[in-house]
Amino acid sequence: MAVATSASACMLPIFLATGAQADTTPAANTTVTQPANPREPNGIEPVKPTGSRATAADRTPILAPNQAPGTDDAAAPQGLTDTALTLNPNLLSSGLDLMMSAIELPPHIIAKFIVPPDQWYGFDQVISHESGWNTFAVNPSSGAYGLGQALPATKMFTQGWDWPINPVTQLLWTYDYMCQRYGSPNAAWAFWQVHHWY
Structure with missing residues (x-):
């Protein structure tokens, strides 16, 4: 059940693009x-x-x-x-993930740098229900892991090698997953409300 949304709902801010480095060449x-x-x-x-x-x-x-x-x-x-x-x-x-991990902000605060304000409510609701904002949450029956409850958890490797411990990597993966599968975090929340999973 994919819901189409505007393209801007799932675009990461430019400073979050993974692997991107600032152009330091002077004009x-x-x-x-x-x-x-x-x-x-x-x-x-x-x-x-x-x-x-x-x-x-x-x-x-x-x-x-x-x-x-x-x-x-x-x-x-x-x-x-x-x-x-x-x-x-x-x-x-070297990226937002290193900076945010270094200062140890709670995952829900880090997510506010990743998720657009108009998508925040849906994102927050899904993560709250899936993992309770626990970076190390494990579903005892399925083995789903992390903030977004990835199954298998190794899927998060697409966002970084540090997926087991880095909330930024998990949040980037979760946001990307919601956008690709449902169109937006709000659409993922609408799906979750009907099925109690996403």
Whole structure:
């Protein structure tokens, strides 16, 4: 029972496209500036394990290959510039899943970044009834697993290798599944209400 909806109901925001990386090539008429101190790109400071703010003495400098501690950039091997010592922006844009997992938001909050507002109610109802928003939920009779109760659970591998533990991967898979099979999360909820499964 597939219900047709507008194409926009199941389009992921551009920053959620898996595998996509930001274009970091500057336009022809722009100037690229380096951070004031390339050893602290973007002003990010290391954090002590105790949770207190690191001091300048606690910072570990980024050294060039074969560069001795305590030497300045002038002693770096020939051809190694300040640019080589800064972080690659593509490494920093590794995806929403890493960012959301790192800050440990609850799955229902993460889902609000994935599901369009007009589809939220249906998505929330299906997930609430299927797994109670438990990332590790297992159906004892069927073996369905995760937030969206995938059966078999290994289907979620299409969204990422970390599907058993990452709520972002599970939510992306579940949203994609609802859109492909039913047309939208709201249509999936309408189906669930009639059949008590989706």
